[in-house]
Amino acid sequence: MVTVYWVFTSLMGIATLTALIPGRALGWWVPLWFLVSTATNELAVWGLIMHLLMLAIGVTFFDPSDPFVRSALCVLMLSCLGTLILLRRHFESGRQLERALQAGLPPSFEEMIPLDRRRRLSRQITAKDWLHPISFARHGVRRERNIAYGEAGKRNLLDIFTPVRSGSDRPVLLQIHGGAWLVGKKEEQALPLMHHMASLGWVVVAINYRLSPRATFPDHIIDVKKATAWVRQNIHKWGGNPDFISVTGGSAGGHLTALTAMSGNYAPWQPGFETADTRVQAAMPLYGVYDFCNRVGIRQGTRIDDYIMKKVMKSTPEDDPEAFDRASPVCWVDGEVPPLFLIHGSHDTLVWVEEARRFVAELSAVSSTSLVYAELYGAQHAFETVHSPRTSHYLNAAAWWLEWAYADWCAKRP
Structure with missing residues (x-):
């Protein structure tokens, strides 16, 4: 379960990154970048809720001293900060x-x-x-x-x-x-x-x-x-x-x-x-x-x-x-x-x-x-x-x- 949690939080971090950074001249990666970026960007309100939920799960059900859990929580907090930046841009x-x-x-x-x-x-x-x-x-x-x-x-x-x-x-x-x-x-x-x-x-x-x-x-x-x-x-x-x-x-x-x-x-x-x-x-x-x-x-x-x-x-x-x-x-x-x-x-x-x-x-x-x-x-x-x-x-x-x-x-x- 720790590995699944780490993978999921890493994917959330990558998705937030695609929304913060314009992906251009990426060849065949452009459609994928667009789809992930658009979903992450325009659903940022629900993204923030998801981040808070995942943070609560990590703190409640996993050992924060575990290196994988600790790194997942760090990525999650950075991604949460990025999502707040996305929301500021919205407003x-x-x-x-x-x-x-x-x-x-x-x-x-x-x-x-x-x-x-x-x-x-x-x-x-x-x-x-x-x-x-x-x-x-x-x-x-x-x-x-x-x-x-x-x-x-x-x-x-x-x-x-x-x-x-x-x-x-x-x-x-x-x-x-x-x-x-x-x-x-x-x-x-x-x-x-x-x-x-x-x-x-x-x-x-x-x-x-x-x-x-x-x-x-x-x-x-x-x-x-x-x-x-x-x-x-x-x-x-x-x-x-x-x-x-x-x-x-x-x-x-x-x-x-x-x-x-x-x-x-x-x-x-x-x-x-x-x-x-x-x-x-x-x-x-x-x-x-x-x-x-x-x-x-x-x-x-x-x-x-x-x-x-x-x-x-x-x-x-x-x-x-x-x-x-x-x-x-x-x-x-x-x-x-x-x-x-x-x-x-x-x-x-x-x-x-x-x-x-x-x-x-x-x-x-x-x-x-x-x-x-x-x-x-x-x-x-x-x-x-x-x-x-x-x-x-x-x-x-x-x-x-x-x-x-x-x-x-x-x-x-x-």
Whole structure:
């Protein structure tokens, strides 16, 4: 039993280390580092409880004079300290998000939101959410599942989250799941955000889209645009305002979110529905890939480029430079761009934070659009998929920004 205890505590220490240190350029170890780091980081509250429990077990049931037990307890205490550091980073993310909003929005952006909507918003977080990390349902939210928006079977289905209370002309949020353009479902990601925004009176739509390797880009973005056109035509039946559609997504969904925002009404990506209005009024991409060509070599130590060429594009930038340019949001920065709120974690193992920094710099240099960029120190890829103190701060900031974007759009309407 002493050996088992020592091994288990050592594994806990290693897991805490992966969450504290960004693992980059690790080759085939990157996915494992990401999975262990994300679970340890985002479940840090429960990790702390586990550490305290293991310390109590070690002190109560084992002899502290045993070298193995003593070394296990030392590792456990260091790991516990590391977990406290992780939790401090979680709580500090609230200030980071608030500074980003203050820097990117007008000084009086809160007052632009109507009082009846502003009263629903908060900057406080409570333990009732992050002590239940995978409990997503919110009181007063209804979900209608598996509505077809296209002809591609289950890959062209969507879910709609609405408030139970009847209403009309509610702002709409479209969620695009991630999964490296290869996997993922509408039921798996952004559940905290979707339930939260529906509870605040929004209509939220989560979509599937065709995936690689069966699908080849631009199939993915065509489906997103097809869903956008469907929402614009039909969402009034669920109480949504078809004139205001915001879009969000993480990872591959972050890439598609940025591309959707910047390529509105691009006819070649609207086969059969060329005249449909696919513009969106606001976009919130999370930890996305913004340049398929990797022009400045940010992804030099990753395998993403080979993957994109072989599985997603099925060509190379040399063979089809125009297609790679069109697939890169960074190549659309001089076009018409709605308000953007970009969020990226400093410890992202899969998509390095420099990618977001570069995209923000390129966009800031040529566009007059409202741009908010929040870089969350210590956050990993997919940080907001479960409830945590960091997720709670993110939900508050996302709600403030989305409400401001809607209020700003309303103020500018004829």
